[in-house]
Amino acid sequence: MPVTNGLPMDHRPAVEGHGGAVPGDPAAERSIRRAHWMTLAQHGDAGAYRALLDDVGPVLVRYLRRRVHDVQDLADAYQDTFLALHRARHTYQPARPLEPWLFAIARNVAADYGRRWQRRRRHEVLTDEAPEPAPEQPARDWGSELTTAMRSLPNRQREAVQLLKVQGLSIREAAARVGTTPTALKLRAHRAYLALKTTFRR
Amino acid sequence: MVTPEHHVALVDHLVEASEPVRRIWPVRTRMAVLVATWSAAGLLVAYAGARPDLAERLDDPTFVVGLATLMLATAFTAMMALRCAVPGRAPTRLEAWTALGVIAGAVMALWADSGSKPAADPAWHCSVRTMAIALLPWISLLVAIRRGAPVRLTSAALYAGTAAVLFATLVLRAACPAHGAAHWLAWHLAVVPLAALFASPLAARWLRGWRRGGPLAGTAP
Numbered sequence: 035m036p037v038t039n040g041l042p043m044d045h046r047p048a049v050e051g052h053g054g055a056v057p058g059d060p061a062a063e064r065s066i067r068r069a070h071w072m073t074l075a076q077h078g079d080a081g082a083y084r085a086l087l088d089d090v091g092p093v094l095v096r097y098l099r100r101r102v103h104d105v106q107d108l109a110d111a112y113q114d115t116f117l118a119l120h121r122a123r124h125t126y127q128p129a130r131p132l133e134p135w136l137f138a139i140a141r142n143v144a145a146d147y148g149r150r151w152q153r154r155r156r157h158e159v160l161t162d163e164a165p166e167p168a169p170e171q172p173a174r175d176w177g178s179e180l181t182t183a184m185r186s187l188p189n190r191q192r193e194a195v196q197l198l199k200v201q202g203l204s205i206r207e208a209a210a211r212v213g214t215t216p217t218a219l220k221l222r223a224h225r226a227y228l229a230l231k232t233t234f235r236r
Numbered sequence: 237m238v239t240p241e242h243h244v245a246l247v248d249h250l251v252e253a254s255e256p257v258r259r260i261w262p263v264r265t266r267m268a269v270l271v272a273t274w275s276a277a278g279l280l281v282a283y284a285g286a287r288p289d290l291a292e293r294l295d296d297p298t299f300v301v302g303l304a305t306l307m308l309a310t311a312f313t314a315m316m317a318l319r320c321a322v323p324g325r326a327p328t329r330l331e332a333w334t335a336l337g338v339i340a341g342a343v344m345a346l347w348a349d350s351g352s353k354p355a356a357d358p359a360w361h362c363s364v365r366t367m368a369i370a371l372l373p374w375i376s377l378l379v380a381i382r383r384g385a386p387v388r389l390t391s392a393a394l395y396a397g398t399a400a401v402l403f404a405t406l407v408l409r410a411a412c413p414a415h416g417a418a419h420w421l422a423w424h425l426a427v428v429p430l431a432a433l434f435a436s437p438l439a440a441r442w443l444r445g446w447r448r449g450g451p452l453a454g455t456a457p
Contacts (some may be wrong), residue, residue, distance in 0.1 A: 062237035078256035087247045095238050112238045113246055120250050121446065124257040125322045142323070142387035219255055230302030 320392035321384025374400035
């Protein structure tokens, strides 16, 4: 049985409805394969979903690179595209090709970043002179600041950071230790990181 | 820069959060349900407050053509609104112009059906009724759109608002006894651009929520 990315390819969707795809044409085959993976992913097939995301990743990078001007924004745009794809996956109709659906999402994310970039550019002022170095600040006691910031976190968030960053447990291990799901633990840790970031920015 | 590690972490995160999803109905099915619901509601409202000369007016071909074009414009804009909910299916520029053409056709049909009254007497209550009748269809359409993934928010909001007001105008054609075209243009259809101007930004802001909601909110690695 032919296998692609660890997935059997024997249940392919019909070629009809995929933009008049011709069997044997590599691009058409790829499109049908992606549509098939997405259909399986809609039914909760994690392997097919991973295969699809791995397959479209490089395509999306190329697509976004042409549209997102700021290199720093590219990684964020890529992540946002994947998140939008994830949240929109219930809208994909298997009878249609995946690419127009996918690129409409990517185009929209890229347009958002384009608008942000334009807004930022309007407020930036280019100058020939280097800015004055900031006057020396008294050294901060990072250790005690971190301890205080950690103390100010809610118990569950502090526990998540301690397990993941101090004890070095994996997400799965840490989740098992506190009796929750890995996603919930990630969420707690993410909120804790945001809170710590805000504290240290002050 | 997108690094392979970044990609792997992102994919791991999404795969871990993946679960079976209930696919939304195809646009045609959603449209059929919408037409059925709106028709039932519209008939109910029109029946409850039908104009006294409705039977007589239904014998007038100009009036019937006006109703038919208004119906077509309502259905077309509602269909475009529903298509905005599916990435890659948003109306093309040609379809947007077609929608405008159909709406213009409906307005012209109303104009052709102009009665004896030359000017529009103040009839604020008609505008208020139009907006009141449009409210529920507008909300139902917005909810239907947000259940999808509207990537073109402004278009979706504009089409939804227009479809709802056109629907209200259609219902009131069977209920409002006023006869002049000027009345219909000034006190019923004028609500369309007003709704587009004021309600659409609000609707677009609310529709944006589809990208923030769900179990992944704020959990990106």
